[in-house]
Amino acid sequence: MAYADPVFEALSDGTRRRVLERLADGPRSVGELARGLPVSRPAVSQHLRVLRAAGLVSQEAQGSRRIYRIDPAGLGPMRAWLDQFWDAALLAFKAEVDRMEEEGSS
């Protein structure tokens, strides 16, 4: 099965998942995110770019700093998960119907 979805791509990386877990606790700057993660600040910035491109994280300027956050209700990721979930479920459904159809006609 191919998962080309940008959300899936973004979440397939362990460091990015840890960045999201930290953001789930509340908005953070790059510096705050980098602290406590075993990667450099530029690396965290790069991960944040991927997460933003996937629509999982937004940023806003606060003075000279940029603050990153996930959406308040956390529904973006839930929706993204359901999107993947129903894709996988319907593929399995199709496989079963088509298998039965083939058996029935042979």
Add this chain to the structure above:
Amino acid sequence: MTLAIKPAPVRKSVVVAAAPPRAFDVFTRQFDAWWPRTHSIGDSPLKRAVIEPKAGGRWFGLLEDGTEADWGDVLVWSPPDRVLLAWRIGPDWKYSPDLLTEVEVTFHPEGGGTRVDLEHRLLERMGEGAEGARASFDSEGGWSGLLKLYAEVADRGGA
């Protein structure tokens, strides 16, 4: 209070070779034959996935330990072209009888087969009671749970 962004419904389509009555039957009565085993809630592995074939019927998982995990119920039962399911699993991955999100599945003849359209809607209701939802997303069963599921799919996809 923060204004929440209303999430769009999740819409999916798949075309199968069977005619609508067969497609409807497999989707509902033979639900267990195709429902992915990874798609379950509860502490025990999924043994059997069930959609009771009637309006008001239950939609649940029978687990290996003998317990049942409710997922929702059948709101509309209209073979061979429509079934409307209530999905009552919240962002905390727990069954909540008061939560109503809808999964509508419709079956349309196409070629010799069937186009199956699925819409999972009213997802914004998962965010209602704002603070509660946020708290659950911050918990082990919420965000971390979601991320773990993604990781599982990633591991399978990469294999």
